[in-house]
Amino acid sequence: MTARPLPGAPVADALLARVAGRVSALPQAPRLALVRVGEDPASVSYVRSKDKKAHQVGLQSEVFALPESTSQTELLALLDRLNADVAVSGILVQLPLPPHISEEAVLLAVDPAKDVDGFHPYNVAQMWAGRAALNPCTPAGILELLDFYAVPVAGQRAVVVGRSEIVGRPMAAMLLARDATVTIAHSRTADLAAVTREADLVVVAVGRPHFLTPDMVKPGATVIDVGINRIEVEGKGKIVGDVHPDVAQVAGGLTPVPGGVGLLTVAQLMANTVTAAELVQDRG
Ligand SMILES: NC(=O)C1=CN([C@@H]2O[C@H](COP(=O)(O)OP(=O)(O)OC[C@H]3O[C@@H](n4cnc5c(N)ncnc54)[C@H](OP(=O)(O)O)[C@@H]3O)[C@@H](O)[C@H]2O)C=CC1
Numbered sequence: 001m002t003a004r005p006l007p008g009a010p011v012a013d014a015l016l017a018r019v020a021g022r023v024s025a026l027p028q029a030p031r032l033a034l035v036r037v038g039e040d041p042a043s044v045s046y047v048r049s050k051d052k053k054a055h056q057v058g059l060q061s062e063v064f065a066l067p068e069s070t071s072q073t074e075l076l077a078l079l080d081r082l083n084a085d086v087a088v089s090g091i092l093v094q095l096p097l098p099p100h101i102s103e104e105a106v107l108l109a110v111d112p113a114k115d116v117d118g119f120h121p122y123n124v125a126q127m128w129a130g131r132a133a134l135n136p137c138t139p140a141g142i143l144e145l146l147d148f149y150a151v152p153v154a155g156q157r158a159v160v161v162g163r164s165e166i167v168g169r170p171m172a173a174m175l176l177a178r179d180a181t182v183t184i185a186h187s188r189t190a191d192l193a194a195v196t197r198e199a200d201l202v203v204v205a206v207g208r209p210h211f212l213t214p215d216m217v218k219p220g221a222t223v224i225d226v227g228i229n230r231i232e233v234e235g236k237g238k239i240v241g242d243v244h245p246d247v248a249q250v251a252g253g254l255t256p257v258p259g260g261v262g263l264l265t266v267a268q269l270m271a272n273t274v275t276a277a278e279l280v281q282d283r284g
């Protein structure tokens with residue numbers, strides 16, 4: 001057997017087409033503020049692709065590229081200004097931040113109504129209660145993908161491997177809100193393979209190349225590969241996921257890397273930006 005490929009591009013295209021329609025129904029284009037601190041190459045590249053995609057769907061966007069030496073106070077002052085600016089619908093602070101800046105303090109400083117990452121404690125609490133308007137982009141994008149390919153979620157056994165605040169935990173909360181029976185596995189999980197083999201749906205967000213091997217997967221299960229690992233193969237840079245390619249021999253469906261979840265993360269950010277703008281409009 002070979003798993004059905006579950007590419008992100010058609011899902012992202014469909015989502016972005018809906019976003020573009022919603023943008024044109026608004027009196028003015030929502031504005032997205034993309035804030036990054038320092039020159040981490042991955043962050044520079046992600047922020048650039050988010051900015052480009054925003055313009056493609058008719059959003060306004062602006063990149064605030066601050067030097068590595070920026071103090072926490074200066075960053076918080078920028079966020080205050082963006083919070084107060086009625087023309088700004090969404091604010092994203094790219095992570096990770098330099099070590100001298102507290103991520104907790106920064107995430108707390110973003111107006112929850114403009115928090116298009118869904119990382120503010122208010123939005124995190126709403127998400128666990130199953131009623132958030134702004135959900136973290138990567139797990140929200142994964143749900144879009146599952147729906148697009150008609151992969152059942154309600155009543156299914158889901159195992160999320162990884163418990164980070166940006167992927168694993170919110171993924172578990174959102175699968176729970178969709179009535180899956182959810183297990184969260186992590187580096188201290190005993191006999192991980194036995195746990196993942198129980199799952200109809202496995203989401204892997206560990207950050208280790210080819211971590212999930214075929215012996216860890218129930219035949220026919222759907223496997224979502226969140227990992228983005230930059231490795232060297234024969235002197236060439238390459239991006240690989242957290243799922244071993246041989247998993248395709250066992251799984252029922254499998255997302256590719258690149259070209260899978262990452263595309264949905266960016267598309268969902270655009271959707272969240274329009275949602276934030278609509279919420280303000282609905283409130284009058
Ligand atoms: N495609 C996309 O849009 C995105 C991709 N990513 C990628 O996803 C991956 C994960 O990212 P992120 O969640 O931020 O990573 P983190 O490093 O924050 O978290 C990794 C998680 O994996 C767990 N883990 C590590 N080793 C093992 C192990 N041997 N067995 C079981 N669990 C283990 C850790 O457990 P513990 O908590 O016990 O330490 C931790 O919870 C990365 O490759 C990242 O680049 C991230 C965001 C978006």
Ligand SMILES: Nc1nc(=O)c2c([nH]1)NC[C@@H]1CN(c3ccc(C(=O)N[C@@H](CCC(=O)O)C(=O)O)cc3)C=[N+]21
Nearest residue numbers: 046093094095096117137228258259260261262263265
């Ligand atoms: N505040 C904040 N919000 C985030 O959403 C956030 C963040 N910080 N920090 C880092 C992670 C990582 N992330 C990705 C975005 C796009 C791709 C992406 O476009 N991937 C493509 C291209 C491959 C690549 O170059 O990575 C693909 O998978 O096909 C991947 C990963 C968002 N993150």
